[in-house]
Amino acid sequence: MKILVIGPSWVGDMMMSQSLYRTLKQRWPEATIDVMAPAWCRPLLSRMPEVNEALAMPLGHGALALGERRRLGRSLRDKGYDRAYVLPNSFKSALVPFFADIQTRTGWRGEMRYGLLNDIRVLDKAAFPLMVERYVALAYDKAQIASASDLPQPLLWPKLLVNEQEKQETAAAFRLSAERPLIGFCPGAEFGPAKRWPHYHYAALAQQLIDSGYQIALFGSAKDKETGEQILQSLEESSRQHCHNLAGETKLEQAVILLAHCQAVVSNDSGLMHIAAALDRPLVALYGPSSPDFTPPLSHKARVIRLITGYHKVRKGDAEEGYHQSLIDIKPQRVAEELSALLGQPLEAVCTS
Numbered sequence: 001m002k003i004l005v006i007g008p009s010w011v012g013d014m015m016m017s018q019s020l021y022r023t024l025k026q027r028w029p030e031a032t033i034d035v036m037a038p039a040w041c042r043p044l045l046s047r048m049p050e051v052n053e054a055l056a057m058p059l060g061h062g063a064l065a066l067g068e069r070r071r072l073g074r075s076l077r078d079k080g081y082d083r084a085y086v087l088p089n090s091f092k093s094a095l096v097p098f099f100a101d102i103q104t105r106t107g108w109r110g111e112m113r114y115g116l117l118n119d120i121r122v123l124d125k126a127a128f129p130l131m132v133e134r135y136v137a138l139a140y141d142k143a144q145i146a147s148a149s150d151l152p153q154p155l156l157w158p159k160l161l162v163n164e165q166e167k168q169e170t171a172a173a174f175r176l177s178a179e180r181p182l183i184g185f186c187p188g189a190e191f192g193p194a195k196r197w198p199h200y201h202y203a204a205l206a207q208q209l210i211d212s213g214y215q216i217a218l219f220g221s222a223k224d225k226e227t228g229e230q231i232l233q234s235l236e237e238s239s240r241q242h243c244h245n246l247a248g249e250t251k252l253e254q255a256v257i258l259l260a261h262c263q264a265v266v267s268n269d270s271g272l273m274h275i276a277a278a279l280d281r282p283l284v285a286l287y288g289p290s291s292p293d294f295t296p297p298l299s300h301k302a303r304v305i306r307l308i309t310g311y312h313k314v315r316k317g318d319a320e321e322g323y324h325q326s327l328i329d330i331k332p333q334r335v336a337e338e339l340s341a342l343l344g345q346p347l348e349a350v351c352t353s
Contacts, residue, residue: 001028004081004102006057006093007037007045011271012295014041015158015278016132017087019298021050022156023139024085034079036096043253044275047160064092073099085138086117106138131295132157157298158278162260170257176244180215183339184259184276186267187231188224188247193322196268197286197330199227203234204332205266206243209339210235212347215242217262219255219272222248264342266335269295277302282342284335288327289313303338305330 003024008014014037021033035045036055045054058072059065073096082104084097089110097105098116106119114120121138127147128134136155137145145151176182187202189195206216218228228245235243250258259265259275264282267273269290276283277297285297285304289312292304308326319325340346 001031001083002079002081003031003033004055004076004079004084004097004100005033005035006084006086006088006096007035007041008087009038011044012274013087013131014044015160015271015274016295016298017135018048018050018158018160018278019132019156020085020087020135020139021048022159023136025050026156027139034081040252043251043256044160047162047256048158049161066095069095070099072096073101076100086113087135087138091116108134108138129293132298155298158274159280160256160260160275160278162257162279166257167261170254171261174217174244174246174250174254174258176217176258176261177215177242180213180242181263182217182258182261183209183214184217184219184262184265184267184281185231186219186265186270186272186276187227188220188272189268189270191290194324195270195288195290195327196227196323197288197327198321198323199230200234201328201330201332201335202266203231205335205339206231207235207239208332208336208347210239210242214263216244217258218243218245218247219250219259220247224248264339266339273297282339284338284342286327286330286335288324301342303342305334305338 008017024031024033032052033050034053034055035051036057039056042054045051059068077100081102084102084105086094086097086107089108091111091113094113094116104119105117107117108121108123121142128137133148136151185202209216218231224247228247232240232243232245256275260279262281265276266284267276269287273285277299283297283299283302285302287304287306291311307329319328336347
């Protein structure tokens, strides 16, 4: 059996989609699974052993480009796909499998995709509260699975593979110390400060960890570089040599490897958080207005800290520097305690911020 998956366009969603690939491979071990997704996804897909080939989606996230999608779909016809799974809910995402004339095209109804999908599912959000459940449900006949409780348990959570040699070589390339264990911080978030734990809290925690013998790596994109510098400059001058601002300095491939090298990770609700969970790293995940009820970190080694309940549609925090008060209220000492429990050893210094 040959399967084509039209994958998501966001890091966190792409990570959670691996649960579908793992489930499909468990059901049909002989199946060949190709995933079409933006080219930047290749470093993630290449570390998913269930995926045979990552096919680059050459069209932008918002582009309909009907003619291009028709040509792309027709170019796939000779690959002989038997089934297609369309994970995004947009109308345009279902066009390529339709034009590829794939016999069975499965997905949630989304933007009224009758005709484009011929194995269409109508979503009851209450029946499938987690995104990962919605993905995995597509692997089964819709008559079998009426709600998440019908899914075989346990779910196959995302799991990325990184080998030890890669870790050592990449750590050396970025001049990380071989003497101090590494803790990763992911202080950025796509939607800005409202989803970020304040930089001064990160700095206070970093200082405590450095005083306890650890080194810190700050991960993120180029637009997180400034936040990383704020954290770095807030440290005692003698401690800054043990904090490495890698935001904007690593490719996604390198960030994945270095996160796998970390003893533990502290992260906002972000794509990197989901990568750390899939790497099975001890993880403290910090939530504010966004909720872990839909897309939690999928790991038994993850601890979620959130001081409010419910869903809050916040794109800009109303507290100082755009932060959300619920994240300001998560004190570094609370995070340090969770880290200590995950690491199985106390941190020597006391965080007073």
